């Protein structure tokens with residue numbers, strides 16, 4: 001089976017060199033590997049959480065789509081689509097919402113940060129916090145699970161979201177008794193460089209130190225020449241270590257070219273010459289991309305048609321059949337089927353129950369019966385109802401897949417019997 005790799009891109013702003021080196025270029029390179037099915041999508045529904053300016057949303061979506069295509073993403077080799085073109089995602093999101101625990105969402109970093117900030121400022125904790133921000137991880141889980149993705153490459157800030165997607169998927173599988181979703185693995189690329197910006201800090205929109213990826217040649221040159229350097233004069237040896245300029249050169253050069261540049265540093269190249277070389281190097285890589293980008297931006301209707309076509313194919317091939325299956329799984333079914341199927345299934349699917357009681361010998365017992373009342377397991381006697389209750393609680397947890405508490409292993413035989421009975425029931429159901 002091929003591995004499915006899914007990458008979500010939130011369209012916001014125009015991409016800069018840091019995005020290109022750190023995310024776009026490595027992701028496109030990885031998409032060319034054999035034996036994988038790649039999914040790349042524009043997370044336009046997610047973008048609405050932050051930006052509620054329609055014209056900007058539209059513009060960003062177009063720019064980001066054109067950027068990835070210009071950088072070499074092959075839309076016939078990978079699935080390239082727009083989140084909002086797969087309406088089944090929203091329906092799946094609801095199915096996940098009803099099994100997702102609110103407590104987990106309370107702990108999501110982005111939501112928690114907003115709450116903490118409000119509290120620190122003495123405001124109502126929920127001030128200005130939308131339910132969209134709160135539900136962000138559930139929508140993201142739906143993006144991933146709808147295509148049964150196996151691997152999800154993300155930045156560190158997104159690891160928690162992938163863990164949540166696993167949790168929601170697992171809960172759904174558990175509640176509805178079948179492995180509908182494989183659990184996605186997070187992929188963190190340790191190698192990926194973060195590029196330094198014009199001022200030497202990490203290149204980031206929030207520091208206003210970026211170089212736009214498709215800046216016209218003249219602008220690119222001006223920006224490269226504005227990179228912060230130390231004040232060493234021409235002829236003085238320069239440090240490559242900690243030099244934003246050197247690091248940027250390295251991100252666009254072969255190892256041989258980089259070695260040559262390091263040598264020039266040691267030999268005291270002037271900052272002006274170094275900047276000129278860096279500019280030429282970046283421009284050599286980017287100028288064909290810039291040309292493609294401009295051509296794509298001149299024909300937005302082509303991008304629109306491409307995204308629609310791929311989205312439609314994905315729906316037909318995956319999303320619509322999956323939702324059909326899931327609707328049935330959760331019980332959104334043809335009502336005409338009820339008389340025939342329901343009775344048998346109800347009996348089968350009624351959950352097993354634990355019953356606690358006290359015998360004439362004064363001791364406390366429990367038994368496990370299936371949905372129809374058939375006795376499955378009978379416990380031995382306990383001294384207190386609390387002891388019996390605790391074991392039941394642990395068994396219920398164990399059944400959910402949590403580890404058994406070790407101090408209860410004295411009751412090993414009982415535990416094993418209950419778990420075996422539950423497993424048999426589950427397999428039959």
Ligand code: TRP
Nearest residue numbers: 007008009010043046140143144
């Ligand atoms: N939240 C991701 C980000 O900001 C974008 C995203 C949305 C995503 N849905 C996804 C990433 C699903 C991976 C999988 O970077």
